[in-house]
Amino acid sequence: MMKKKKNIFIEGAISPEFIAESIAKHQTKMNIGAHNIFLGQVRADEVEGKKVSAIEYTCYKAMAEEKLSEIRERAFEKYDLTCMHIYHSLGNIKAGEICFFVFVSSKRRKQVYVATEDIVNMVKTDVPIFGKEIFEDQDYQWKENTF
Template identity: 80%
Template sequence: MKKKKNVFIDGAISADFIAESIAKHQTKTNIGAHNIFLGQVRADEVEGNKVTAIEYTTYHEMAEKKLEEIREKAFEKYELTCMHIYHSLGTIKAGEICFFVFISSKRRKQVYAATEELVNLVKEEVPIFGKEIFENEEHQWKVNTH
Protein backbone atom coordinates (compact mmCIF):
# COMPACT_ATOMS: atom_id res chain seq x y z
CA MET A 1 0.00 0.00 0.00
CA LYS A 2 1.20 3.48 -0.84
CA LYS A 3 1.94 6.12 1.78
CA LYS A 4 -1.10 8.10 2.96
CA LYS A 5 -0.88 11.86 2.43
CA ASN A 6 -2.98 14.81 3.46
CA VAL A 7 -5.54 15.36 0.72
CA PHE A 8 -7.18 18.53 1.98
CA ILE A 9 -5.66 21.98 1.53
CA ASP A 10 -7.00 25.13 3.16
CA GLY A 11 -7.68 27.63 0.39
CA ALA A 12 -6.96 27.51 -3.33
CA ILE A 13 -4.30 25.20 -4.77
CA SER A 14 -1.51 27.45 -6.03
CA ALA A 15 0.47 27.16 -9.24
CA ASP A 16 3.62 26.93 -7.09
CA PHE A 17 2.22 23.89 -5.23
CA ILE A 18 1.42 22.19 -8.56
CA ALA A 19 4.87 23.01 -9.98
CA GLU A 20 6.62 21.71 -6.85
CA SER A 21 4.61 18.48 -7.06
CA ILE A 22 5.75 17.98 -10.64
CA ALA A 23 9.37 18.87 -9.86
CA LYS A 24 9.54 16.29 -7.05
CA HIS A 25 9.02 13.53 -9.62
CA GLN A 26 12.08 14.33 -11.74
CA THR A 27 14.23 11.95 -9.70
CA LYS A 28 11.79 9.05 -10.20
CA THR A 29 13.28 7.70 -13.42
CA ASN A 30 10.98 4.65 -13.62
CA ILE A 31 8.09 6.97 -14.57
CA GLY A 32 7.33 7.37 -18.27
CA ALA A 33 4.07 9.32 -18.10
CA HIS A 34 2.21 11.77 -15.89
CA ASN A 35 -1.34 12.97 -16.18
CA ILE A 36 -2.79 15.94 -14.35
CA PHE A 37 -6.37 17.01 -13.78
CA LEU A 38 -7.05 20.49 -12.43
CA GLY A 39 -10.53 21.47 -11.30
CA GLN A 40 -11.20 25.20 -11.34
CA VAL A 41 -14.11 27.13 -9.86
CA ARG A 42 -16.31 28.41 -12.68
CA ALA A 43 -18.21 31.70 -12.63
CA ASP A 44 -21.46 29.94 -13.56
CA GLU A 45 -24.66 31.91 -13.89
CA VAL A 46 -27.65 30.44 -12.07
CA GLU A 47 -31.01 32.15 -12.50
CA GLY A 48 -29.28 35.42 -13.37
CA ASN A 49 -26.84 35.28 -10.44
CA LYS A 50 -23.11 34.87 -11.09
CA VAL A 51 -21.05 32.51 -8.92
CA THR A 52 -18.12 34.37 -7.37
CA ALA A 53 -16.79 31.53 -5.18
CA ILE A 54 -17.49 28.09 -3.79
CA GLU A 55 -17.14 27.27 -0.10
CA TYR A 56 -15.97 23.64 0.28
CA THR A 57 -16.50 21.53 3.39
CA THR A 58 -16.14 17.83 4.13
CA TYR A 59 -16.57 15.12 6.72
CA HIS A 60 -12.83 14.45 7.10
CA GLU A 61 -12.95 10.93 8.51
CA MET A 62 -15.53 9.69 6.01
CA ALA A 63 -13.82 11.43 3.10
CA GLU A 64 -10.37 10.09 3.99
CA LYS A 65 -11.72 6.55 4.32
CA LYS A 66 -13.44 6.75 0.93
CA LEU A 67 -10.37 8.28 -0.72
CA GLU A 68 -8.19 5.47 0.65
CA GLU A 69 -10.61 2.89 -0.80
CA ILE A 70 -10.50 4.65 -4.19
CA ARG A 71 -6.68 4.79 -4.08
CA GLU A 72 -6.36 1.10 -3.23
CA LYS A 73 -8.69 0.07 -6.06
CA ALA A 74 -6.82 2.26 -8.54
CA PHE A 75 -3.45 0.75 -7.61
CA GLU A 76 -4.96 -2.75 -7.96
CA LYS A 77 -6.57 -1.99 -11.34
CA TYR A 78 -3.83 0.11 -13.01
CA GLU A 79 -0.04 -0.17 -13.08
CA LEU A 80 0.58 3.14 -11.35
CA THR A 81 3.83 4.42 -9.93
CA CYS A 82 2.20 7.07 -7.76
CA MET A 83 -1.00 9.02 -7.30
CA HIS A 84 -1.70 12.32 -5.58
CA ILE A 85 -5.12 13.79 -4.86
CA TYR A 86 -5.64 17.26 -3.36
CA HIS A 87 -8.89 19.13 -2.76
CA SER A 88 -9.42 22.60 -1.37
CA LEU A 89 -11.46 23.42 1.70
CA GLY A 90 -12.78 26.86 2.53
CA THR A 91 -13.80 29.62 0.15
CA ILE A 92 -12.27 29.36 -3.33
CA LYS A 93 -12.86 32.23 -5.76
CA ALA A 94 -13.95 31.79 -9.37
CA GLY A 95 -10.85 31.14 -11.47
CA GLU A 96 -8.89 29.45 -8.67
CA ILE A 97 -7.89 25.78 -8.61
CA CYS A 98 -9.80 23.63 -6.11
CA PHE A 99 -9.02 20.03 -7.20
CA PHE A 100 -5.65 18.58 -8.27
CA VAL A 101 -5.08 14.98 -9.32
CA PHE A 102 -1.59 13.89 -10.39
CA ILE A 103 -1.05 10.31 -11.55
CA SER A 104 2.17 8.68 -12.75
CA SER A 105 2.99 5.36 -14.41
CA LYS A 106 5.50 3.70 -16.69
CA ARG A 107 3.05 4.01 -19.62
CA ARG A 108 0.67 6.75 -20.78
CA LYS A 109 -2.43 4.56 -21.33
CA GLN A 110 -2.49 3.73 -17.63
CA VAL A 111 -2.46 7.37 -16.51
CA TYR A 112 -5.17 8.45 -18.96
CA ALA A 113 -7.62 5.76 -17.91
CA ALA A 114 -6.81 6.02 -14.19
CA THR A 115 -7.16 9.82 -14.12
CA GLU A 116 -10.61 9.87 -15.69
CA GLU A 117 -11.91 7.10 -13.45
CA LEU A 118 -10.38 8.57 -10.31
CA VAL A 119 -11.71 12.09 -10.88
CA ASN A 120 -15.22 10.73 -11.48
CA LEU A 121 -15.10 8.54 -8.37
CA VAL A 122 -13.93 11.41 -6.16
CA LYS A 123 -16.70 13.68 -7.49
CA GLU A 124 -19.37 10.97 -7.11
CA GLU A 125 -18.42 9.18 -3.90
CA VAL A 126 -16.36 11.38 -1.59
CA PRO A 127 -18.33 13.56 0.85
CA ILE A 128 -16.97 16.94 -0.23
CA PHE A 129 -19.65 19.62 -0.38
CA GLY A 130 -19.61 22.91 -2.23
CA LYS A 131 -21.78 25.92 -1.45
CA GLU A 132 -21.96 28.33 -4.38
CA ILE A 133 -21.67 31.97 -3.35
CA PHE A 134 -23.23 34.51 -5.70
CA GLU A 135 -22.51 38.18 -6.48
CA ASN A 136 -25.64 39.17 -4.55
CA GLU A 137 -24.23 37.26 -1.50
CA GLU A 138 -26.92 34.57 -1.72
CA HIS A 139 -25.73 30.97 -1.70
CA GLN A 140 -26.88 27.45 -2.51
CA TRP A 141 -25.44 23.94 -2.37
CA LYS A 142 -23.70 23.01 -5.61
CA VAL A 143 -24.93 20.02 -7.62
CA ASN A 144 -22.11 18.15 -9.41
CA THR A 145 -22.57 17.49 -13.11
CA HIS A 146 -20.47 15.55 -15.60
Protein backbone atom coordinates in the same frame (compact mmCIF):
# COMPACT_ATOMS: atom_id res chain seq x y z
CA MET B 1 3.72 -2.11 3.06
CA MET B 2 1.33 0.70 3.99
CA LYS B 3 2.24 4.14 2.68
CA LYS B 4 2.21 7.06 5.09
CA LYS B 5 -0.99 9.05 5.14
CA LYS B 6 -0.80 12.26 3.13
CA ASN B 7 -2.67 15.46 3.76
CA ILE B 8 -5.20 15.50 0.94
CA PHE B 9 -7.07 18.61 1.96
CA ILE B 10 -5.59 22.06 1.39
CA GLU B 11 -7.02 25.14 3.08
CA GLY B 12 -7.70 27.64 0.30
CA ALA B 13 -6.94 27.47 -3.41
CA ILE B 14 -4.32 25.11 -4.84
CA SER B 15 -1.53 27.36 -6.08
CA PRO B 16 0.39 27.02 -9.35
CA GLU B 17 3.54 26.81 -7.18
CA PHE B 18 2.18 23.78 -5.31
CA ILE B 19 1.37 22.07 -8.63
CA ALA B 20 4.84 22.87 -10.03
CA GLU B 21 6.55 21.56 -6.86
CA SER B 22 4.52 18.34 -7.10
CA ILE B 23 5.71 17.82 -10.67
CA ALA B 24 9.33 18.68 -9.81
CA LYS B 25 9.42 16.10 -6.98
CA HIS B 26 8.90 13.34 -9.56
CA GLN B 27 12.04 14.10 -11.58
CA THR B 28 14.05 11.72 -9.38
CA LYS B 29 11.70 8.80 -10.10
CA MET B 30 13.33 7.22 -13.14
CA ASN B 31 10.73 4.45 -13.63
CA ILE B 32 8.02 6.93 -14.65
CA GLY B 33 7.36 7.44 -18.37
CA ALA B 34 4.11 9.41 -18.23
CA HIS B 35 2.18 11.80 -16.02
CA ASN B 36 -1.37 13.06 -16.35
CA ILE B 37 -2.86 15.94 -14.41
CA PHE B 38 -6.45 16.96 -13.84
CA LEU B 39 -7.10 20.44 -12.47
CA GLY B 40 -10.58 21.41 -11.33
CA GLN B 41 -11.21 25.15 -11.43
CA VAL B 42 -14.12 27.10 -9.95
CA ARG B 43 -16.35 28.40 -12.75
CA ALA B 44 -18.22 31.70 -12.65
CA ASP B 45 -21.47 29.97 -13.59
CA GLU B 46 -24.66 31.96 -13.99
CA VAL B 47 -27.64 30.48 -12.14
CA GLU B 48 -31.03 32.14 -12.50
CA GLY B 49 -29.39 35.42 -13.46
CA LYS B 50 -26.87 35.38 -10.59
CA LYS B 51 -23.14 34.88 -11.07
CA VAL B 52 -21.09 32.49 -8.90
CA SER B 53 -18.16 34.35 -7.34
CA ALA B 54 -16.77 31.48 -5.23
CA ILE B 55 -17.43 28.01 -3.88
CA GLU B 56 -17.05 27.26 -0.19
CA TYR B 57 -15.89 23.65 0.21
CA THR B 58 -16.42 21.58 3.34
CA CYS B 59 -16.19 17.87 3.98
CA TYR B 60 -16.80 15.17 6.51
CA LYS B 61 -13.05 14.63 6.91
CA ALA B 62 -12.90 11.17 8.52
CA MET B 63 -15.28 9.64 5.98
CA ALA B 64 -13.71 11.56 3.08
CA GLU B 65 -10.22 10.32 3.99
CA GLU B 66 -11.53 6.74 4.26
CA LYS B 67 -13.21 6.98 0.82
CA LEU B 68 -10.08 8.52 -0.73
CA SER B 69 -8.00 5.68 0.69
CA GLU B 70 -10.41 3.16 -0.90
CA ILE B 71 -10.18 5.01 -4.24
CA ARG B 72 -6.39 4.92 -4.01
CA GLU B 73 -6.40 1.15 -3.38
CA ARG B 74 -8.85 0.51 -6.25
CA ALA B 75 -6.79 2.64 -8.64
CA PHE B 76 -3.54 0.82 -7.84
CA GLU B 77 -5.27 -2.56 -8.21
CA LYS B 78 -6.94 -1.64 -11.51
CA TYR B 79 -4.14 0.34 -13.21
CA ASP B 80 -0.38 -0.09 -13.45
CA LEU B 81 0.43 3.18 -11.63
CA THR B 82 3.69 4.34 -10.16
CA CYS B 83 2.27 7.31 -8.22
CA MET B 84 -1.10 8.89 -7.56
CA HIS B 85 -1.87 12.10 -5.70
CA ILE B 86 -5.23 13.70 -4.93
CA TYR B 87 -5.63 17.15 -3.40
CA HIS B 88 -8.84 19.08 -2.77
CA SER B 89 -9.39 22.56 -1.41
CA LEU B 90 -11.41 23.41 1.66
CA GLY B 91 -12.73 26.87 2.43
CA ASN B 92 -13.67 29.72 0.13
CA ILE B 93 -12.25 29.32 -3.40
CA LYS B 94 -12.84 32.20 -5.83
CA ALA B 95 -13.95 31.76 -9.44
CA GLY B 96 -10.86 31.09 -11.57
CA GLU B 97 -8.90 29.39 -8.76
CA ILE B 98 -7.90 25.70 -8.69
CA CYS B 99 -9.80 23.57 -6.16
CA PHE B 100 -9.06 19.98 -7.23
CA PHE B 101 -5.73 18.45 -8.33
CA VAL B 102 -5.24 14.83 -9.41
CA PHE B 103 -1.73 13.79 -10.46
CA VAL B 104 -1.21 10.26 -11.84
CA SER B 105 2.08 8.66 -12.96
CA SER B 106 2.91 5.38 -14.67
CA LYS B 107 5.51 3.68 -16.83
CA ARG B 108 3.29 4.14 -19.91
CA ARG B 109 0.90 6.87 -21.05
CA LYS B 110 -2.17 4.71 -21.76
CA GLN B 111 -2.61 3.92 -18.05
CA VAL B 112 -2.49 7.54 -16.89
CA TYR B 113 -5.25 8.71 -19.21
CA VAL B 114 -7.85 6.15 -18.21
CA ALA B 115 -6.82 6.13 -14.54
CA THR B 116 -7.11 9.90 -14.19
CA GLU B 117 -10.65 10.03 -15.55
CA ASP B 118 -11.72 7.10 -13.39
CA ILE B 119 -10.17 8.60 -10.23
CA VAL B 120 -11.74 12.03 -10.82
CA ASN B 121 -15.17 10.44 -11.34
CA MET B 122 -14.83 8.29 -8.20
CA VAL B 123 -13.88 11.34 -6.11
CA LYS B 124 -16.85 13.29 -7.48
CA THR B 125 -19.35 10.50 -6.78
CA ASP B 126 -18.00 8.76 -3.66
CA VAL B 127 -16.28 11.35 -1.46
CA PRO B 128 -18.34 13.54 0.92
CA ILE B 129 -16.97 16.91 -0.19
CA PHE B 130 -19.64 19.60 -0.33
CA GLY B 131 -19.59 22.84 -2.30
CA LYS B 132 -21.70 25.86 -1.51
CA GLU B 133 -21.86 28.22 -4.50
CA ILE B 134 -21.55 31.80 -3.28
CA PHE B 135 -23.11 34.38 -5.59
CA GLU B 136 -21.93 37.96 -6.09
CA ASP B 137 -24.81 39.18 -3.90
CA GLN B 138 -23.62 36.76 -1.12
CA ASP B 139 -26.69 34.54 -1.56
CA TYR B 140 -25.76 30.85 -1.93
CA GLN B 141 -26.92 27.38 -2.95
CA TRP B 142 -25.47 23.91 -2.46
CA LYS B 143 -23.69 22.69 -5.59
CA GLU B 144 -24.56 19.40 -7.26
CA ASN B 145 -21.76 17.53 -9.03
CA THR B 146 -22.28 17.06 -12.75
CA PHE B 147 -20.25 15.16 -15.32
